[in-house]
Amino acid sequence: GEDVEQSLFLSVREGDSSVINCTYTDSSSTYLYWYKQEPGAGLQLLTYIFSNMDMKQDQRLTVLLNKKDKHLSLRIADTQTGDSAIYFCALNQGGKLIFGQGTELSVKP
């Protein structure tokens, strides 16, 4: 089955860029997703990328996809304290979402 890996923690200073990385084993997913989970809340779809794209930019968010290396990243520009949350990458495997472990982003003022 699909295996999705993320580093568990990332700490950055306010105003810096954050880069959250994700690697996966199964490349059949048509879409790859980034979800955000704030403390005590459900999951919010942050952004996504179609598998035939290399990059997608959406305001402060940039998603990079390297299909050869099976590597997905999420860059948050000008990171704010409100960006502190857990970020999950997810792939669609046969209609089911497979999640990484989540990366806890801590933004220090």
Place this chain on the structure above:
Amino acid sequence: SAVISQKPSRDICQRGTSLTIQCQVDSQVTMMFWYRQQPGQSLTLIATANQGSEATYESGFVIDKFPISRPNLTFSTLTVSNMSPEDSSIYLCSVFSGGEEGGYTFGSGTRLTVV
């Protein structure tokens, strides 16, 4: 995209009892998904619920422990039966929200603590 109302948002339950979690969607959807998120862990799919048929459970999850109802295309319930402290988790429902991104919308989750 679809909007999901999930309740209760949290509960503290005695071991050996059962809790039923409800999810109401503001539009008709074919499939609803139930996930478990154990403390500090990622999300694991429990089962997929289709209207008019029995839910399909993932490996490690059984109907006797997690019975699911899907009476119509906008509503589903998940029951956590005969609870033990190991069932303390966040439980989330999800639906396929369609659209070009093929994304999924999640309920706000039910934080369950079993004492």
